[in-house]
Amino acid sequence: MDATKILIVDDQKYARKMLRDILAPQHFMVEEAGNGREAIAKTRDFKPDLILMDLMMPDMNGIETSQLIKGDARTATIPILVVTASKEKDNLLAAFAAGVDDYITKPFAANELLARVQANIYKRDALVLVEQKKADAGIILDLSLSIASTLNAVEILQLIVGRIAGYVNVRRCSIIRFSDESHGHVLASNDDPTAKGLRIELPRYPELQEVIRTGEALVVRDAKNNPLLAEVRQYISGVDFDTILVIPIHHEQEIIGALLLRSAGRETSFSSHELAFCQSIADAAANAIKNASLFEKVLEESDELREMKEKLEQELREKTVYEGLFEHASEGLMVLNAAGQPQYVNRSAAEMFGYTRKQMLDMSLQEFLAEESLQVGMENHINFFLGREFSRKYDVLIRTASEEKRCVTVSVSTHRLEGSYVILSLMDVTLERRDQHLLAEANERLKALDLLKSEFIYTATNDLRLPVAVLHSNCLQLRESDTDNLTETQCEHLDAAVESCDRLMDLIEELLDSSHFDLKDYALTIEKQSIMEPVREVYTVLAPFASGNGLKMTVNPLQHDVAAAFDSDKIKCVLTNLIGNAIKFTPRGGEIGIWVDTDDLELKISVSDTGKGIPENYRTRIFNEFYHLKSAKGSAMKGSGLGLAVSKRIIDAHNGRIWVEHAPEKGTTFSFAIPLAH
Structure with missing residues (x-):
């Protein structure tokens, strides 16, 4: 507690010394003035708690000096005790008229002087306390009237922090609501009304954690160097406050929040009266904070809560x-x-x-x-x-x-x-479900008819295989025998018959392959094996045909064999179709390349040629059954139109993919990829 300050005013030096000798042992802080003018100046600077004033002084006597001190609002409350040897009633009456609080006549005993000094200081403190209580009551009354004018909890809390900040003269006053042990939310702040709902991390506020731990008010002086805030010093190095006051807010013996005040440049710390005032306001605000139901619903995430609030307002509108x-x-x-x-x-x-x-x-x-x-x-x-x-x-x-x-x-x-x-939304779908049922039944009938069609194609083509084979064999024997007795026209007809039988045999085999898929009895024989074996076999069979058509065919394999899970016969069928098409549609002098590549998941094989390519409008339909490319003159190119369709079904059965890349007038590349693992 600070020492009581006393100013001795007397023109006689020995009188001042005598008074000092009495007061000094009692731990009073004593200052002296030799005349009235000096007393007025020191009163303003020294701010004494009591003045011992001599009445008889030259130039300006004690009555005039007291009158000037009491007339100044800055010093009017300082008690003045007149020390005089005069017993004239008129002088004493004039002194009291000038504002003097008490007097003591010379000579006096030391204990009498000390008693008068303590009595006047106590009287001054009591008057100050009364005035403070009167001022506090006025503020609380004003605050109560303001609170009574609104039922909005947010407005109530905002009023509280604004009035506290103005009365205690601090830069920032905030009310914090504790959500749990590690999180809190700002309910109101005098310097930033938009801060309400702001989520804070309590570990970043050691002063709040200390109040939660102790349950008592806390004053932190020299915040930037205080050991309590050492762990968060890096976060407050640029802030503009140096003193912190934290007042706990209790509700039913539970700390539900805190009143947080921050100030800068205060000459003194927070007084006991200021602490008591803030605590009384905090206690009065506890119910308002507890009943702030809107904030209870929006404390988790402020951004999300604002969106919810806007949505709710929109729904209400x-x-x-x-x-x-x-x-x-x-x-x-x-x-x-x-x-x-x-x-x-x-x-x-x-x-x-x-x-x-x-x-x-x-x-x-x-x-x-x-x-x-x-x-x-x-x-x-x-x-x-x-x-x-x-x-x-x-x-x-x-x-x-x-x-x-x-x-x-x-x-x-x-x-x-x-x-x-x-809330249930109901839609009558009786007719829709009935139509769907009829559609499903019709679809099943179509599937049955499609299966019957496939069975018919399979049976018919199987029955055609033998007679066509006999016809093909007889035509070949006839052409290879002595044809000297045949005319040139008859030889041409015989060649056309052989070629037609060849095409018919190919068509029968492709129809049988295609019908196998439709009959759902197409089984793959999957084995893990080298892909180069079927590539070499197909290459060996078709290389002479490529050479006979004036084409150069090359294989570009990997440096090592790659094992994958596939049906060798079916992959050879795909390779035969793709390479056969390349031979069929590449003009003499062209080139055909077979490429084998792989990555971590797939095996990729490509067959490229230097033909005229595939026009873009045919690209999406090239794998359809019985689809033929048109020549430049508009006529269909030779072929059954089933080879690529069968190839696509085989690759699909391997869980793979097949596609075509083309560049008109530069060639075509057909590629397929199958998984390395089945």
């Missing part, structure tokens, strides 16, 4: 519009409670069920559901209210008022209305 839309919506709408009893039914729902709205409100969900859908509908309803997994959209059969069964799609809203209600 549109409430009237929605009510009209619900009533006149084309879909049926029902609101059910946990027992399955309707609380709201719109016009469309009533028409759908064939009841009046009043009748439906007296019924239950069990009465609406047909027996076939009773278990499904009730289980989903119960799961919704128990917080279990539930179907958000499903079909049920309902019973109408005329005992007709209708199929209805039920959509369950995930939004839970206040009071534990569920």
